[in-house]
Amino acid sequence: MLLDINPLVLPDPGLIIWSTLAFLILIFLLGKFAWKPIMKAIGEREQGIAEAIASAEKVKAEMAQLKNENEALLAKAREERAVLIKEAKETSDKMVAEARAKAKSEYDRILADAQSAIEQQKNAAITDVKNQVGNLVIEVAEKVLRKELSNRAAQEGYIKELADGVKLN
Amino acid sequence: MKRVLVILNFFPKFQKANTVFHTPTHIFAPNFRTGMALRCMKYLLAAAFSLSMVFFSNSSFSQDQHENGEQQAPHEAPAEGEGEFNVTETILEHIKDSHSWHLWGHTSLPLPVILHTDKGFEAFSSAKLMNEHHEPVAYQGNYLYKVVEGKIKIVDEAGTVNEEESKKLLDISITKNVASMFLTVILLLLIFISVANAYKKRGVTSAPKGFQSFIEPIILFVRDEIAKPYLGHKYAKYMPFLLTVFFFIWINNLLGLIPIFPGGSNVSGNIAFTMTLAVFTFIIVNVNGKKDYWKHIFWMPGLPTAMKIFLMPIELLGVFIKPVSLMIRLFANITAGHILVMSLICLIFIFKAVAASAMAVPFAVFINAIELLVAFLQAFIFTMLSALYIGMAIEEHHEHELA
Structure with a gap:
């Protein structure tokens, strides 16, 4: 009834056939030559973007890690430097102290040596002086004696005197 | 404008404004919810369609009455006089398919007509179905063809449509x-x-x-x-x-x-x-x-x-x-x-x-x-x-x- 009234809602078989054909041709050709490459390209691009973002994130994380590592390294280096400086200072102090001690002992030794040498020389000199004085005294005494004891009586008197002296000793 | 509103109701994003339909759907599972929306759509669609059918049938019915009242041969109306202008016919002529493509004034681009009958396929230009005044004329192919109310029918010598023979006719023309x-x-x-x-x-x-x-x-x-x-x-x-x-x-x-x-x-x-x-x-x-x-x-x-x-x-x-x-x-x-x-x-x-x-x-x-x-x-x-x-x-x- 409705279809009799209105020819608009009566599908025309010719148009059905042609639109089926047109649609099949379209879906085949577009599917093969358009949608497939387009969807593939879009998919690849999106994947590429996603990968780029992921790798950027990764690089960022790596950078952050690297920074942390650098800071840790720096802190460690600073600490080591402080330790090194401290150690160096200690070593140098020690060396200075040692050198001072060594110098002092050397000085003491040299002083002692010098003193002993001086003493020795002094003793030697004194001995020498004593010997010379002795010799001189003997010579003088000899000369005096020779002069005084040139006669016999003097000689005997002197011997006597000496013998007295011996006795006293 | 009513039609535009109906369209908007079909469009799910605009349904947010339509709280009457929207609020109860929250209770249901998503699957059921789409079902609800669909059902709503179907009702609206049915309503819109039946309204449009009423409009269509009324207008064409009154058109028939009008034509029958004033003119005895309705489909020869355009040829009868330039002064008479039939709105419904003009609009329907535009809406419907055609065997020639109207360019301007009285100039049309003829399109190939392809027909299949029990005598096989045949093809000819749609120009042969029209005379110089754009009135449909009969063309002798395997049968005698004539355009009646926009469709190609098999007619006899007197020009009356042979319905029995026309049923065997398959029109696969390159229409407009x-x-x-x-x-x-x-x-x-x-x-x-x-x-x-x-x-x-x-x-x-x-x-x-x-x-x-x-x-x-x-x-x-x-x-x-x-x-x-x-x-x-x-x-x-x-x-x-x-x-x-x-x-x-x-x-x-x-x-x-x-x-x-x-x-x-x-x-x-x-x-x-x-x-x-x-x-x-x-x-x-x-x-x-x-x-x-x-x-x-x-x-x-x-x-x-x-x-x-x-x-x-x-x-x-x-x-x-x-x-x-x-x-x-x-x-x-x-x-x-x-x-x-x-x-x-x-x-x-x-x-x-x-x-x-x-x-x-x-x-x-x-x-x-x-x-x-x-x-x-x-x-x-x-x-x-x-x-x-x-x-x-x-x-x-x-x-x-x-x-």
Whole structure:
């Protein structure tokens, strides 16, 4: 009834056939030559973007890690430097102290040596002086004696005197 | 304007404004919710369609009365006098398919007529079915053919239609709609193969350029707003179908809005065209339907047996109603748009005053602008609902088994 009234809602078989054909041709050709490459390209691009973002994130994380590592390294280096400086200072102090001690002992030794040498020389000199004085005294005494004891009586008197002296000793 | 409101109700994003329909759906599971929305849509659609049918039948009925009252031979009206202007006939002539493509004034582009009868195929120019005054005349092929009310019929010598013989006639002519559809096919192939080549040439790493950058967002829109939400992870398989349907409808809609020669035909407002597309959706839905889909039709889980038996015919009917609703929605929307624009333009002729154009033309331009939106919207809705139906058929859900 409705279809009799209105020819608009009566599908025309010719148009059905042609639109089926047109649609099949379209879906085949577009599917093969358009949608497939387009969807593939879009998919690849999106994947590429996603990968780029992921790798950027990764690089960022790596950078952050690297920074942390650098800071840790720096802190460690600073600490080591402080330790090194401290150690160096200690070593140098020690060396200075040692050198001072060594110098002092050397000085003491040299002083002692010098003193002993001086003493020795002094003793030697004194001995020498004593010997010379002795010799001189003997010579003088000899000369005096020779002069005084040139006669016999003097000689005997002197011997006597000496013998007295011996006795006293 | 009422029609535009109805369209807006079909569009899910606009449904937020429609609280009456929207609020109760929160209670239901998502699956059921889409079902509810669909049912709402169906009711609205049925209401809109029956209204439009009433409008159509009334107007053509009154037209018949009018014609019968004033003139004895209604389909010879255009030839009778230049002064008589028949609005309904003018509009329907535009809406209907034709064997020649009207260019301007009395000039038409003849199109090939291809007929199949029990004597085989034959082809001739549609110019042979017209005389120089654009009146239909009989042409002697295998039979004697004549155009009667826009359709080719077999007639006898006296010019009366032989209904028995005419039933054997299969008219597969390249009509105005077919030619326009081929134009769309060529346009689509040119556009998309060149865009595909742009991707090949430019590589995937560089940004899209030129026409490619216009098309790509639309393709992404179809993929991200239609295919992915309704089809889930299996969307890639159905992308070629959805994209083809979307662009085929859209370009046809847009060509229909061009009032001069390469456009102006009413392809997507022709029920044969929308029926073909709806049948494709129907086939894809039912060929790809999973066990759950058939189970929900014939033996709805989680219901008493009596209810299952009761629901079976309803659900089975739903299988056919879905593509029918697709068919009628697109047909009615596009046809209504064409009728609206034509009616506004015809106001000038009804009032028989140039001054009427001061009102009619701005209105027609306004409606045309809305039709541009409707062209996109209807392509989107057809594609979205196709995706939704396919998604419902391929969905494998387990919540009923758990319940």
